[in-house]
Amino acid sequence: MKYLITGTAGFIGFHLAKKLLDRGDEVIGIDNINDYYDINLKYARLENTGIDKYKIKANHPIQSTIYPSYKFIKMDLSEKEALMEIFKQEGIDVVVNLAAQAGVRYSLINPDAYIEANITGFLNILEACRAYPVKHLVYASSSSVYGANTQMPFSTSDNVDHPLSLYAASKKSNELMAHTYSHLFKIPTTGLRFFTVYGPWGRPDMALFLFIEAISKGEPIQVFNHGKMKRDFTYVGDIVEGIVRVSDRPPVGNKEWDGNNPDPGSSYAPYKVYNIGNSSPVELMDYIGALEKALGKTAVKEMLPLQPGDVPATYADVTDLMRDTGYKPSTPVEQGVANFVSWYNEYYGK
Template identity: 60%
Template sequence: MKYLITGAAGFIGSRCAELLCQQGHQIIGVDNLNDYYDVNLKHARLANAQKSELFTFIELDLADREGVAALFSEHKFDRVIHLAAQAGVRYSIDNPMAYADSNLTGFLTVLEGCRNTKVKHLVYASSSSVYGLNNKTPFSTSDSVDHPISLYAASKKSNELMAHTYSHLYGVPTTGLRFFTVYGPWGRPDMALFKFTKAIIAGEEIDVYNNGDMLRDFTYIDDIVAGVLQIQDVIPTPNSEWKVETGSPATSSAPYRVYNIGHGSPVKLMDYIEALEDSLGIKAKKNFMPMQPGDVYATYADTQDLFAATGYTSQVKVKEGVKAFVDWYRDFYNV
């Protein structure tokens, strides 16, 4: 089949592209290669995917309506995996306007492309951040997500609403995946593991928020990508018996589904840091700080629906995953 992967120079997108090429699919990868973080890392990820002749990269900003429309019209994709977004909860506190073009307009151009060219399945990235003020754990897709606490989270909730509209009005099959704290080799420099590793090796302090009293459902990159590739084969169909009053918000009378994708077993932040210290062989200098705006105390995924649909289970435990990241980091940066 022919796939479009948006955010193809990104952490998850580049790995999805590699594996789909290995399976014999043709991949068109797009990315705007913005400088939110190190563009050299993005190019290095792309180089991995470009080892396959089945991968073609196109530099394109999804806010370019005409450009995206032309892309869809020319290639007639079978399926779309939409992972491009302006990421980061904390960045959205100080730079809210950065999220409008990427996460709202960019998603709308993709939806329009899917509608106009009759794409068979759109899988897109949502986020665990949509759970916002929800304190009930584990987080379930049957829970309300009407109280986000960052603009990033609000933009991801908006994506789910926009997808449902297109599924309902135009019959576009859409599946949203709420990712839970993805980490591993080739990860983003703005995320904790990357920042901690860089600082510890340099002998600098690491900022530990909420005095380290936090839980995260850390999910290894290979587990995430396996789930993405499994679910894109499960194309949602309308459920004629579904009703708003009694049905789960994760499904619909339209061809629409939302799933959690995470490890399903939260880890204490201090245990995560200890695993990193063990892998590095260096004790971290810690600067304990209060909770940051937009952060939540705990994330914890209920992945039963995804398991029922695909058989998905996470395989990689934190100590193993952190060591794999450290090994990659030392090799990539020669430190």
């Protein structure tokens, strides 16, 4: 199979590309390598997959020196003509769109970035899939779409019309846009609502990264909602396994879907939305405890209120994903955090 993966210099995209390449698939990677966080980490991920950072230039394919079936192109999804040309030339089977402007709190500061990357960029992906049909479009949504919902666990059959940040609203918009194209143009689309992904090569703006840097420097860590937070922390290896399983199974439409009692997670069209998480929420203080154990250090904690846009708890119902694909997360938080600490110490030479 030939995959187009957007966001391959990113955390999940990097791991997914390696997984697919190791099983023998062909991968075309796209990333604009923006400076939302340390670009050196993004270049290091690319170099780990055999992409020479010194050869990278805009809209110029770079062949991997490790994987003969991998090439990388630096480009922005807002460049519609360049994107269309890739689809025209390559004969892509499956698209996995992971490129996005991430971050709940940053969306309060720079909302324009979310419209360009998450709305316009995704529209261009949909248009390319329309012009040059693919077998399946898989795209990243987020647990943030559940917003003000408080009933646990979060289910894809729940209404998600009350987002609490522009980031969440942009991800909800992606689901709506995908359904429209599935309906109008019969493009099989699957949205994946990720739940707090962590692990080696993770994003520096995520809690685990911020915590380990502060603890290493002897500085206090910021613990929001006074530690009364629960998150469905999901190890990146489990996430990638789920993405691969989903990508191999394009939706065909739910024959039992009823417009009088519509299920938000499926459709008569070839459209599906899944939660992809650990389905086992962990108290924030226990997560910090696992990090302290792995580091052999105790954190100084600065207790703070809940931040605007944040939710106090997340909990994924992954019943349908397990039923349809056999997905079953297998990495406990203690092991996942230890794996992250081991990578962090090696990468930063600690």
